[in-house]
Amino acid sequence: MPYPRDAVLALEPYAWETPSWQIARQYGLRPEEVVRMDLNTSPYTPVRWLRSLSRTLTGIRVNEYPDTSYTHLREKLSEYTNVPAQDIMVTNGADEAIEIICKTYVERGREVILSTPTYSYLRVASEIMGGRVVAVPRRPDFSDDVDGILAAVKPNTSIIFFCSPNNPTGNLLPAPSLKRVLEEFRGLVVVDEAYYEYCGQTAADLLPNHRNLAVVRTFSKAWSLAGARVGYIMAGEEVMEQLNRVRPPNSLSVISLSLAATALDHKTVVKMWVRKIVEERERVFRELKALDGVEPYPSEGNFLLMRLQSHDAEKIHTELMRRGLVLRNLSSNPQLRNCLRLTISTRRNNDRLLRRLRDLLTDR
Numbered sequence: 001m002p003y004p005r006d007a008v009l010a011l012e013p014y015a016w017e018t019p020s021w022q023i024a025r026q027y028g029l030r031p032e033e034v035v036r037m038d039l040n041t042s043p044y045t046p047v048r049w050l051r052s053l054s055r056t057l058t059g060i061r062v063n064e065y066p067d068t069s070y071t072h073l074r075e076k077l078s079e080y081t082n083v084p085a086q087d088i089m090v091t092n093g094a095d096e097a098i099e100i101i102c103k104t105y106v107e108r109g110r111e112v113i114l115s116t117p118t119y120s121y122l123r124v125a126s127e128i129m130g131g132r133v134v135a136v137p138r139r140p141d142f143s144d145d146v147d148g149i150l151a152a153v154k155p156n157t158s159i160i161f162f163c164s165p166n167n168p169t170g171n172l173l174p175a176p177s178l179k180r181v182l183e184e185f186r187g188l189v190v191v192d193e194a195y196y197e198y199c200g201q202t203a204a205d206l207l208p209n210h211r212n213l214a215v216v217r218t219f220s221k222a223w224s225l226a227g228a229r230v231g232y233i234m235a236g237e238e239v240m241e242q243l244n245r246v247r248p249p250n251s252l253s254v255i256s257l258s259l260a261a262t263a264l265d266h267k268t269v270v271k272m273w274v275r276k277i278v279e280e281r282e283r284v285f286r287e288l289k290a291l292d293g294v295e296p297y298p299s300e301g302n303f304l305l306m307r308l309q310s311h312d313a314e315k316i317h318t319e320l321m322r323r324g325l326v327l328r329n330l331s332s333n334p335q336l337r338n339c340l341r342l343t344i345s346t347r348r349n350n351d352r353l354l355r356r357l358r359d360l361l362t363d364r
């Protein structure tokens, strides 16, 4: 029998999301009745960008590999982020960014610190590389326990991962906390900013003065391009040099590169989408707060975490799913007991969810 590495045998794999057609089939729904409020993606389809792609499609040289340096997109990203193009690496989504970082810095015998609960792929990618994950629980209000994190550092600690805004809790890592960690820890500090556009707070400003910082971002959330798979890493020269030894030469398609470049020409549209989502997030938060038996947590992302106080989250999750509303059930995690996470969608979808939830909570 083929025999995988020990790290793979020991791995608790990432829980893959059920596809919409399967949910529709299971609950006897039409596929268009299924609303994904569990993936933290955008409800807006970038139709114009797709049209402009379709016009240029026949000129795209799919018989050739992409420009492996991804220079065009890196230059556009440099304009957007104010980070020099040579300090930016384009990746196949933020997940590949996390993988490249782990491949570069993690191996058996090394440790990775996570502030939990957080995005689960950070653990998976670290463990695939044979690293030992040290989970430092967040405080009851979900803020990062920076004292605890620094106390957990050992000589073999390779990476401290932060996620800001944190998935699934929605809160930010305050800049002074990050600065303290960057100064007291000599290894790599990674900040996953997948939801950056919804809050506008970034660690990227600290890059010029901190050689042990890497910032990860994605086009999957605010930019409406989850299916195109484009992400990027920003880091200083030394870290970038190491990451470049590891990154695969051609992990992005010419189609995805073209879509991301088009997206960066339409920042004002993205700003408008972000504004709408943020307004909706605040409205949904207020409406949830007004419901008996629901405790929503404030969020800086495009999602909200809520704890159900008098109903079983698992049951409510199933009942919503039967009606085509798919939320993320997090209640098996002891720190997120009886919690569900919902992605902010269009006003119509959000209202549909609020109505259903209200009905279920009052048992009508």
Ligand SMILES: Cc1ncc(COP(=O)(O)O)c(C=O)c1O
Pocket (backbone or CB within 6 Å): 039, 040, 092, 093, 094, 095, 096, 119, 163, 167, 192, 194, 195, 217, 218, 219, 220, 226, 229, 230, 231
């Ligand atoms: C915090 C965080 N990082 C990374 C990702 C993955 O992003 P991508 O689609 O770019 O791989 C997600 C997706 O949900 C996320 O929540």
